[in-house]
Amino acid sequence: MGDSIDIKTFNGYGTTLSAVINFPPEFQESQTYPAIVVSHPGGGVKEQTAGLYARRLAESGFVTVAYDASFQGASSGTPRQLENPHIRTEDVSAVVDYLTTLDYVDNERIGAMGICAGAGYTANAAINDPRIKAVGTVSMVNIGQMFRNGWADDVKDADAAPVLAMGAQARTTDAAGKENAFPLAPLHEQDAPNEELRQAWEYYHTPRCEHPNAPGFMTTRSLSQIITYDAFHKAEAFLTQPLLLIAGSAAGSKWMSDDLYKRAASRNKSFHVVEGANHMSLYDGKKEVAEAVGELGPFFTSHL
Template identity: 65%
Template sequence: MENHRFENRNAQAITMSADIYFPQGFDPARTYPAVVVTHPGGGVKEQTAGLYARHLADSGVIAVAFDASYQGESGGMPRQLENPAIRTEDVSAVIDYLTTLPYVDAQRIGAMGICAGGGYTVNAAINDPRIRAVATVSAVNIGQMFRQGWDSTQAVSVAQALLKMGADSRTQHAGQDEAAALPLAPLSAEDAPNAELREAWEYYRTARCAHPRSPSLMTVRSLNQLVTYDAYQFADLFLTQPLLMVAGSDAGSKWMSEDLMQRAATEDKQLHIVAGANHMSLYDVPVYVEQAVSSLTAFFQRTL
């Protein structure tokens, strides 16, 4: 594994930080397919994205886990900005960089993402045909989540209130380097609305997978972009690449994978349901990750 840093030309000359994982027996004189792995909202490359990248590299591809702009070791102010347009462009910025590496076959680049990173990856694939195959794990279309809630039962009035909250924060912090933040994972076990999201607290805020650069927060001002964002917009027209979605049978977020399966233009699409898994268990629970990796490995070997 090597850490690389490079300029993101799509986001105010922000320097990106990415970990590149190489297959066993890597030969820099050869060319390899590559897969870009995008982390969840509030996460960093050292968590589930890095775990999946390591597994993918073991299958023979070059895999890249990176920190989003404004997050982790990547640059940008204010910290923890979760702007979906920039998050989507980050994926293409990593691909820009990969095309400059002599050992990457630019015609064989795929992308995958976890949670909100899955939605951003889909959006990037809609925009960027250099992505030859796209996969997700526990996909979340983050705009749908803020509009409709975790289980798609939220009233639109809640989303309207979130838009106002974001706008008020922009006014309050205009001209300042720091901005108010809100949690993307519960701050305590008691804050969790259900057992599944209690696991989000456990993953991000306990020894299970807490990381000092992953506060699992986002700026309140981000709500203005997120509430009105649809990661799957134009999927019915432009998502023509092969598509694999992995979701847990018990995941509250499963409906967002099912939605894209209906909307995607591609005829080469598969929804792989992991029995007994919920949204969070696909992040790091070995028995479920192994099943997801098996499906992902076969998919990318076939499509790249």
């Protein structure tokens, strides 16, 4: 297991990130190492899939950090469970800030990866922050696209206006002292519209991977930032870092990885499809995670 650390952010909200730092085998503080920031899915925490990937990548020779987003998990900030995508993106760079203060991290060899919405935030952070030298994604979700266009990309942007209005109304009721919660994954098995999202319920709300810090919902007011957010904004100009996208062949979310692959300016970009995997099996499936790490490890070794 890694060491628990706290990371102060400079995002203007004064949050402190609760994180775990993992070290390579036979780590020596007198040496320098490449490092990777690992970002969790929407509704998740560092003890779940992000922590799993962070530990596995540390075994491949990297210093890795998995962390809880601002306002979530064991990190500070109110309102609790705020999913502001701009701050989530900033959190990635806040971890990079921290890594640059460590003598044993080579500042020119810092990469980032994420799972689900954490992958979209990672891509957005890399667009904004050229200190991130290589980018990996697993089961990527561009949270703005997902909430605008649906899990299967079957809703037009303009038709998401009622969801935007829901977020705005939640701000009004929040101001009156009433809290609003909106599910990031099905809160009950019967709420799941398909088997893939039933597995999302299973992941977050059964012993498969439930955690007391991961309630599976966000503040409804978050929708007012999410609906107009594009994690890939200006990828055509500024996402120039080496890029590895990983998605399951059976993932309903795969279209978002397809979109970034098409839009990214990176001259060195690749897309690894895990045959038979869906969105959720890449979170914790033994075979699927092994295949993903088997691609991510050599990718980051080559580019960091």
